Amino acid sequence: MNEKRDIDLIDELRAQPAELPWLEFKKNNVDPDGIGKRCSALSNLARLEGRDCGFMLWGIDDTSHEVVGTNFDPASFRVGNQEFQLWLAQRLQPSVAFSFRTVAHPDGRVVILEVPAATSAPVGFNNIAYIRIGSATPKLADYPERYIKLIKCLRPYTWEHGIARRYASGDEVLDLLDYAQYFRLIRHPLPDNRAGIFEHLEADGLISRDVGEKWNITHLGAILFATRLDRFDASLARKAVRLVVYDGKNRAETVTHRLDGHKGYAAGFEGLVDYINGLIPRNEHIGIALRVAQPLFPELAVRELVANALIHQDMTVTGAGPQIEIFEDRMEITNPGRPLVQAERMIDLPPRSRNEALASLMRRMGFCEEQGSGLDKVIAQVELYQLPPPLFREGANSMQVILYGPRKFADMTPDERVRACYQHAVLKLLSGERMKNATLCERFGIDPKNASQASVIIRKALEEGIIKVADADHPRAGYVPGWA
Incomplete structure (x- = not known):
């Protein structure tokens, strides 16, 4: 921890007019049980007061707030034969990442105890939760109105x-941070002064105020607008997008292109998508008079799937980030974390994101759909190109989408045909229509004379229960997804 910051922090806390529910000053009081109870109280009150942390400072006069110094040494202090900090950690429930820091303040030696605000549940000491009222530290259970308020304030990390x-x-x-790109993407003129720039960055949660007129850059700010992610800690740098292109259909083939992204997602998104689309193989289609080169995968589908991988990943999975792999016949897009929505329902259900602030800002900047997940557009593009259906696959701790290149109906596997039938039924339902034999023929490019081929697929999908007759009394009314 930066000692200059700790000195600024001490001075900012001393400047408070009095002790606060989340702030307490001590000279040399080192009663272990008392410290444990105050850890519980500071954590709970910090949450109630909307603070990230509570603080206890030794070496500060609690009346004048002058630095008087302390001889308390948390590193050498013991309770019985046990180190104090280990003793304390074992008695706080849930576990709290508190920290003691000894600071050589210009006016004397100060010890800071920083206690994070409660998150998942009230923090207790020896299984009893405490709060502070004035200078007292009573049990939280004795004040039910405060307990109810605390429960309402608790939120997951x-x-x-x-x-x-x-x-x-x-x-x-x-x-x-690439602040110029931020203002361009939110379609706002670049302010002509620093105060205006910082005001906007702070309002969108990209930065927050620290002590000593300094700033904190949040994970949101860094992951979206870092000029280089590797200028932050390794866990954040590993969230950079990785792109690998193979000269063939499997990973044993030669790697022709490799890109380890270094920009924040928003700062580098347009360049990344353009780069991917520039690498995608193209097929020539002969029109009435001209040869037209079309990409193997629809560009809109690529954009939506890449954006979804960035937004809906589990950021708490360490050592992993989004990965895009391009093969001769398919594209695989993988992101860390299992999806919050069942894979087969991703097309129709509203998206659920672990990263609501990131998703909201990305939508505002136009990188993904405002309503829905955008996957219905992906399916629509796939059908327009008459491609095999994309595969949404859950891993042990990952989510993968596979986008396939062109293949004739005769070359699709039975599973692919049934999956395409289900996705087509979902798309029709979202459009206020119903899937029919004729619409499925059109989706696959089947000649109406061979409509029996579509009937075989529909019958198989009905057997698997993934579609059903829309109206049992009128079998010709069409088909809808099995869950409809």
Whole structure:
């Protein structure tokens, strides 16, 4: 931790007019049980007060707030034969990542105890949760109105709000984040002064105020607008997009192109999609008078699938980021984390994202659909190109979408034909229509004279229960997905 920041933090806390529910000053009081109870109270009150952390400072006079110094040494302090910090950690439930820091303040030695705000449940000491009321530390259970309020305030950890770079100067923020691209993407004129720039970045949660007139860059700010992700810590740098292109149909073939992205997702998205589309093989189709080169995969489908992989990944999965692999006959897009929606329902159900702030800002900037997941557009493009149906596949801790290149109906597998039938039924339902034998023939490019081929596929899909007759009393009314 930066000691200059800790000195600024101490001075900012001392400047408070009095002790606060989340802030307490001590001289040399080192009663272990008392510290444990206050850890519980500070964590719970920090959440109630909307703070990220609570603090206890030794070496500060609690009346004048002057630095008086302390001889408390948390590193050497013991309870019985056990190190104090280990003793304390074992008695706080749920586990809290508190930290003690000894600071050589210009006016004397100060010890800071920083306690993160409660997240999933009230924090207890020896299985009892505490709060602070004035200078007292009573049990939370004795104040049911405060307990109810705390439960309402508790929220799960939100990755986007975490800090990627702490205590950064204004110049560092402007150097680390592509703020010009941010204003271009939100379609707002670039302010003519730094205060205006920081005001917008802060309003969108890309930065937050730190002590000493410094700034914190949030995970959201870094992952979207970093000029280089590798200028942040390794866990964030590993979230960069990786692109690999193979000269063949499997990973044993020669790698012709490899790109390890280094920009934030929003800052580099347009360039990434353009680069991918430039690498995609093209097929020549002969029109009435001209040869027309068409990409193997629809460009709109590529854009939507890449955006979905970035937005809906599980950011807490360490050592992994989105990966795009292009083969001779398909494209595989993989992102960390199992999906929050069943794979077979991704087309029709509204998306559920772990990264709501990221998804909201990406939608605002036009990278993905405002309503829905955009996957219905992907399916529509696939059908327009009469491609094999995309495959949505869940892994143990990942999600993968496979987009296939052109293949004749005769070359599609039975499973692909049935999957295409289901996706076609979903698309028709979303359009307020119903799938019929004729529409399925059109989707596959089957000559109406051979409509029996579509009938075989429909019969198989009915047997598997993934589609059903729309109206049992009128079998010719068409078909809908099995869950409709």
